[in-house]
Structure formats: structure tokens, C-alpha cells
Amino acid sequence: MSESHDLSTARFAPLPSDYSSAPSAAEETVLGLWRSEGTFAALQAARAQGEPFVFWEGPPTANGKPGIHHVLARTLKDSVCRWQSMLGHRVERKAGWDTHGLPVELEVEKRLAISGKPQIEQYGVGAFNAQCRESVWTYKQDWERLSERIGYWLDYSQPYITYDETFVDSIWHILARMHARGLVYRGKKVLPFCGRCGTGLSSHELGQPGVYKEIPDPSVYVRFVLAGEQGAERESLLAWTTTPWTLPSNIALAVHPEREYVRARVALPVHKGAEKGSAGHEILWVVAERAKAVLGEFAELGRKLGRELAGAQYRPVFEVAVPEVDPGAWTPDPSASHRVYTADYVTVEDGTGIVHQAPSYGADDWEVARKHRLVVKQAVGAEGRLVCDIAGAPEAAKFGPAAKGTFFKDADKALVKDLKNRGLMFRDAEETHSYPHCWRCNTALFYFAAPAWFLRTTALKQRMIEHNRRIRWIPGEVGSARFGEWLENNIDWNISRDRYWGTPLPFWVCSGCDHEVSVGGREELRQRAGKLPDGFDLHKPTVDAVTLACERCGGTMRRTNAVLDCWFDSGAMPYAQHGWPHVPGSERKLRDQFPASFICEGLDQTRGWFYTLHAIGAFMTQEFPELGDTPAYRTCLVNGLVLDKDGVKMSKRLGNIVNPWDAIAKHGVDAVRWYLVASAAPWLPKRFDPDALAEVQRGFFGTLANSYRFFQEYARIDRFDPADARIPAPSARPEIDRWLVSRTQSLVRDVRRRFTDFDLAGGARALETFVVDELSNWYIRRNRRRFWKGETGADKLAAFATLHEALRSVALLMAPLAPFTAELLWRRLESARGSVHAQLAPRADERLVAASLEQGIEVVQRLVVMGRALREKAGQKVRQPLRALHVRSSDAAALELLRSRFAGELVLDELNIKGWGSLGADDGQLCKLSAKANFRTLGKRLGARMKAAAAKIEALDAPRLAALRGGTSVALDLDGESVEVTPEDVLVSVQSTATFDVETDGRFVAWLDLELDAALVAEGLAREAVNRVNTLRKETGLAVEDRIVLELAPEGAELAAALRAHESFLAGETLALRVLHLAAGSLPESASWDLGHGQNLRARIARA
């Protein structure tokens, strides 16, 4: 592979021949170069003394394959980091791996073909965790290979790994500090629970297919009899439930505060045949919206708002001693029991608008309980079975009381019968609804308040809110709305998980006196325990084997069984990645790399990593003021999901996942990166469209490569040297060069500003416009001849230098986004300066920006467009020279410009027109002036009078318009008030009044002199001939530099004369050494063309 050799050494070497057809291969050579040269390490070393720009890598988990969305996130991170390096900053890019957590366990369970906690315990926690430790590296190779391939520069030599001893050790220290501040407490967390597996389920597990099943359940309406004085007719609150088994644990009722509740008098049910109402009546409360549906016939006795019912007391439905549990987060108030409370979550779609509250068995119920400090009862334990006998009344026994040990689902029937028997059951039916089941064992789940450890983040709420205001969120709404709201509604963080593979919680609790300690690290544990067993590891189960002596009562302290929420791991990475504070030198590293200047992850991390970093940071900066009073990260760039081309989320199930390797192999990773970054704002969901990707490759990269090829071909032939002393200074170059120089500097300024402001898409777009429209399609196309003409003079050198500088700037500016192509170009353009990624970003030289020149080219381009349109209308191809172009304009400056050689010749040459016919101010014969108000300037000044003013301005007469054009202000009469109107306030435009074809854009009126004389026709014919001959050259397979002998046999005197008259032009354009003019009909076997004007040509060529 001589290619990689060329890469580093050869000035103006061609791009790899397959760069456009198979960019992937060319990119691989760059990777090889980076590898052999150690480019990344060298860059990092070169920036070692730079100002730090702190970047934190959000750790991916390596037990899933990386997908195309990871390419997006990594491209954004990489591009920002590369750019910051180019600004001279030191950007450390420490890799990290997220290795703990439930997904890992599930993967291992699958592999071992076991399922559920009992089976894991049977398998052995030690062996299980060993498997987990291995499992997380399943796809490590994939990640590293893909990261390298996409050019994501990351330091994999010293990655942080969340299961590492130093990492866990650090987390223990942080938790101990939190514990010491009283921020850690034992509470209860209501979560879906499987009694058989004895475990809570994560929301992820609840989302598994088949979890929700349609099953029949009781649907019962229960009377909660009001306490206190009862009249002749019993008065009750009616509540609906589908889980009678929770009724023994009932502690309150909830109503909606703003709904109306009806006090209804209804007939008591009677036996068949008896007269309605003969058994008497009762009074029931239900929400107004449901009264008819629930009660049928009733007499309304009154109404109350829900909040007016609040506080009412009722008699418990079961008078049994159900065990109470300590909620942890509050101290229960027994006097609050069996009362009505208000809650916004109460709905009126079904039920009665009165919801029975059993805090242990519902998250909403738990919230109500927390708010009102309710007692928490648990008639059903973690195994899903009754923990005590339930019998409301002695006679219930004959129905078979719900006995201790009954599975909760099986208890329903007995409880319903008991309630019915005691007259508390208003209605009893069965209803089919969807109910969650354990995805492992298919057992019906129940919500259950399980013991859990909490971090009192509510104590940090104000600090978090205040810090959030100082984070630059991109886009802003994520911070102000999504994240801000999440902080406003902050609740304490449940940091415990009843699992196996995770950072063990460092909390030891005394089995005697319940005293708890938090251990701040391995060394502290060793000291407290005396010694640690052989093969000790800061994971389960070895850590569980360590017991401590209680300092209070001398009893045995055991570690709490739970492990840490693995989100805490990643949120603690700013500190734990350095092993702070136990690892020597970590303190210095931490201070250097805190806070982050920049992080970047998917929107799904708002409540994930973004939050955990923020919350832990809020604590740490408070605890360690030397870290500064700052949020953990200063800028957070959020990226959206990558969807398939139809806007559907990619999933294995649908088979619409885009394999990043396929896309890269086909189009090259630069195109993929460019497409992902430039196709839309990074935070919007992105549709991945392979066709659009191909377009990026063709449109942008293809054009750029073509531009370089053009430059390179001639630069080599002429041995152009960018350091040649004869190159004219920019100010001494032709206007067209100064224009491109100016545009180049404007581009540098624009892209620099945008990239520094994290606007990668905006920078990419600016680069696209520049390369495709300005550099390639205008500058190069217009100036081709300057490069291939014979002598190397100042003009040629100016052209070379101008193009070289433009390409050079493009290579530098595109480097962060398209690191491979940039490198390929740069090493050829600047062969002695090493990698493009080690360069400093260019700075715009404002002295070279010429606004007037840029505006001038705009005028030129507008006239060219108009001229082409005129040719189109007249049916005159560009090859046919025309005599003249006429222009009228009210813009004196523009006319002056067109009179200049520079702009005038550009227009005429581009349009193949011999000269200007007339070029002047509107004379009123072919066009007239019309005026329109400039709303932008006048609107603010005039406000409501704008409309009237606009009408007056449109009605301005010619003299006054002329005055305005001349730069004089004019007075307008608006309702008797005189208003001064400046030329800037009026947009004067021209309109054609001509009877022949003209073009106008409001600023210019243009028309063509279409009259052809013999000379023009002859020249046109000559050009046609050149075109045909050159086409023939190509068809014949001649190389561009091949010389030919050209034999022409024109069939017509006019053509014959034209060809003789323009023989040298013909010969020059076709590289003919000799041109033979033959008689008509002498080349019967040759190519024959109709050149127009009734002229046919036969010709033959041969290599000379």
C-alpha cells in the first residue's frame, strides 16, 4: 500500500483513486496512518499545557451492540472535542464503561437458562456475579472497533470501569459523606412485585411483551360507613375497587377536591318479588358524574365538593389487627386514620370518584399517605400472602375466613363474602381488565411497599434548581422545561436495588439495636472488621460475609442486602473515574477535570445521567467548596433519537435497524457523520435515509474531491509552490480572486463562531454552500482557463494560491466533522505540517473581507440568471454568441459595477455576449418605477399608521421617486401630519413596459439584442463544431492531452467559411495539430452532425 506513504509525504498527490467510488477504503488508510503515527496521542501531548476543556464521556454499557444512534452521539462528541483541540485546548477524553445493573443480570440469566432470584441464589451469587463481570465485555470489541472506525478519538488506555475496585471504593466514600450529612435514610418504595420470585420489577421489565394480560377480577363497590351519629338511614361513602385483598390494609379514602359529590338516598336491595324500598333506604355518597351509572335510581339530598368532604371520618371495614410497617420517610399519625383526603389523581371515568387507600399497594396511595403522615398497614407481605387472619365478624368464619398464608389473589373471594355478609358490599361483580404478570413466572404481580434506601435529594432541590439555571442546555427547552420541571417535582432518590450485580450499598445495620453505619471505603472496612477475608471483593457475596461489631450494643452488624442503583455509578463518574479520594493524585485530577465544560448524550438521559450527575454534583460542590459553586457540567448538548426513514423507531422486532457498518462500508464514515450532523438540528429526532446519505456523499464530498482533483492536476503539472515568492499578495490579485479570498475569510469567521457555539449543523451548512456553490460551481468553473493556459505568470500563480488557500481553509474547518477527508486533503495541501487535527483553527483575516466585492458578484450572478432565462425564451443556446445585452436599473451603484471591466466581462463571458448594448438608468420608455414601503424600517416608526403610509408610498409620483432614488428624503402627508421618508424607507423597483421579451427582478430590467449577423453565426457554428469534435474525442477514447489530426467535410458554403475563419480557435480547442478542410461528401463513413442554421458537418479525427 503505497497510499499511506503518499498520504504523509507527497505534496498535491492525487486522492486515492477509489476515494469517490469506495471512500471506506481511503478512510482505512487514514486510520492506518493515525495508528502508525500515533496521531491522537501526539495531539494530546501537544496540548498538555493548554487550557482545559473538560469533556466527560457518558459510559456506554458494553453488553449490547452499538447502533447507528451511537454513531450520532459519538460524532457530536468527537466533533466538539476535535474543534476544541483546534482552539488550542487540552481535551482529555477518558473512556468509560457502565458495567453494573439489571440488563447485565438479565443477559446472564438468559445465557445460563435460569430465571428469577431463587434460581440465581441456587446457582450461587458469587458464580453469577462472575458471569456478569464477564458478560459486560461481550461487545467491547464491537464498541472499540466501531469507535475507532468512525474516528471517535477516545483514550481507551485508562478507561474507568464502574465495577472496578477503585470506582466502587470512591462511591462508598461519596455515600458515606452523604450518610454523614443525614441525607441517607431507610424508607419504602412502592413497586410492582412478584411474590413468587420475591422481587420487585423494574419499569423496563414491566414493559416486556405479554406482561399485561386480560384477566377477570372482582369489581366491587364497598360501603365505608360514616362515623359518628347516624340517622335512621345508614350513611356511607361508596368506593370501588378491583383488589378486595387490599381492603384490610385500608387506611383512608381519597376524593377529587374540585368534583361534586352527591348525597343520594337509595332503596336497600330486596329479595326477589318484594316491593322496592320495602327493605328501607340508605344514604350513599358518590361523585356526581357516576351517580346514575352506579346507583341507578336515587333521590338527591345534596351536594358537596370533594374538598368539603375532606376530613370526614368513617368506620374501618375490617376490625382486625393488621401489622403496621414503618414508612421511613415520615412518622405516622394514628389520628389521621380512616378519614377522607383529597387527591388530584382521582378520576371519574369509572368507579365512584372515591378511592380506597392502602398505601403499601399503590404508588398514588403512598403519596397520599406521605402527605398526611398516614399509618401504613400491610396485610399482604412480600411473598404475596396474607400475614394474618382476616375476619371482620365472627359469623364470617362459616364462609371460610381469609387465613394467614393465603395467596393475595385467592383471598378476594372470602373477603368479598365476608363484606357481603356484614352488609358492607353494595355491589359485587366481575370484570375483565388488563393486569400485569411476572414476565418470568407468569404470577400475578402486585404493587408493594418494599424496604428501600433513599437519598434525600429534596434537601438539595433549591441548589439543583439554581445550578440548573447556569447550565447551557442545547436546546434550551430541555433544561428549562423538561429538566427544570423534573427538578421542581423532585422526590427523594431511591438508590437501592434488591439485586446482585451492582455496587453494594456500604451500609451495615445492627441486628440488635438497628444502629447503622456507612463505610467509606475498603480500607475503612478493613479497619472496622479487623481483617478482610482472602479473595475479598467489593461485590456480593464476599462483601456480605463481612460483619461488624455494633459500637452501640455490641451486636452483629450486617450489610444491607441491596445494591446501588447503577445510575448512581455513572453520576459519580466525575469523582470515581479518578478513584478519588483513595487513589494518590486523584484529588489533583478531580480539581483539574471538574466541572465538565461539555457533555453530550441522548434526550433519554434527562432523567438518567444528566440528573444523576447534577444531583451528586449539587451535593459534592456543597460538601467540597474547593470544587467551586458550579453545576457539574456547563454545557449539555442533547441529541434526539435516530429513526428509520419512515420515522419509525428502530427495533429488532421491526427489523428496521440500520447497521452502522453497512452504511459506513457503502458511503464512508465521513458522509455518515456529515449526514447525521448536518441533516437537522441534533436534538430533533432524525430519520435515517440511505438515499439522503448517498446524496451527501455525491453532492458535498464528491464536489469537494473534484475541486481538489482539479487543483491538484494542474498544480502538479506546474509544480506550484504555495511559498513561491512571486505569488501576488491577495490585495494585488484579480477581483475574482479577491472575491474568493473574501468569501473564504467570511467562511472562516462564520464556521469558527458556529463551532465554538456548538452549532455544528450551521457550520456544516456554511461549508456546503461554500464548497459547492462558490468554490466549485463559480470560482473554479469561471477560472478554469487560468490554470491550464501556458505561461506561469502572476495571474496563474494568483489563481493557484487563491484556490489553494480556499481548499486549505476548508480542510481545516471540516476537520472536526469529517476527520478522514480533511486529513486526506490536508496532507496533500500542506504536506509538511503533519495531521490536520493537530493544527490550530484558522482565524479570519478581516482585512481581506471585501463586502463590496461579495455584493458585486451577487449582482453578476443575478444578471447571469436573467440572461440565461432570456436565452431560454429566445431559443438561443449559449454557444451562439449574441451581439449585446441591455440593462436598465434604478440602482446607480450596480450600473457602475457592471460598467467595470471585472463584473461586466464576467456577465458577458458567462452569457457569451459580445458587449453591452445599453446600460443605464430607467428611461421610462421600457420600464417604469414603482415603489413599495420598507416595512422593516417604517413599521417600527409608524406603527398603526403603517398601512396608510404604505398606500401613499405606492402612489408616489415619478418626480418624487426620482428624488428618492437620488438620495433625497421626501415628506409624506399622513392625516395632516408630515412624515419624513428617507430613501431607505422606500424600495424602488422597476417593471417592464416593453412589448418584447425582457427579464426583470425588480432591480434590473434586461433584454437581449437577438439580431445575428454572418460573423456571429459563423462563430456560433465554429463553437458547435468544437463541441461535436470534442465529444467525438471523448467517444473515441482519447486522453485529454492527445493531439489529433482533424478532417472536416462541411456540407455548405456558410459552414465551410466559418470553419476556415475560426480555424485556429477550432484547432486550439480540439488540440488539433492539423486541420484539413475537405470537400463536401468526401467523408462518407464519418460522424455527421446537424449544427443548426441548416448546416451539416462530417468530420474524422485521428491521433496525431
Added chain:
RNA sequence: GCGCCUGUAGCUCAGUUGGUUAGAGCACCCGCCUGAUAAGCGGGAGGUCUCUGGUUCAAGUCCAGAUAGGCGCACCA
């Protein structure tokens, strides 16, 4: 259910602090050019800026509501 984002040409997207002819690229049709050539250029067609209402002299842009899609959170007593 709650919150956030998005809805502009057939497709993918721009659209400045509100300012009067709403743009680009692709695709399509027509034409052109070709010593950058597995490129390039021009022209054309294509829009009730999702809908309704409001604020304003002026709304794609601001406000409210509706609607469709996406995402997140919660819940189904």
C-alpha cells in the same frame, strides 16, 4: 393522564428580534454545458406554512385551543 418537542413543496430540511414575492437540496419535466467529465449549469412545475380562533398596522414566526406524530414520566383504584 401529565410534561416536552415536532408538523413549511412528492421527500429531507432552512426560515434571523414578527416586516409584505416563504427558500435550499433531492426527485420530476425541459434545456444547456463539457480540457473538473462515473462531473457540472440553467429554466419549469410543485405551498390554503396541519386546522381554528386571538394579539398586531403586519403572523410561517407571538398567544390560546384542536389535531397528528415523536419522546419522557406516571397510572389503570
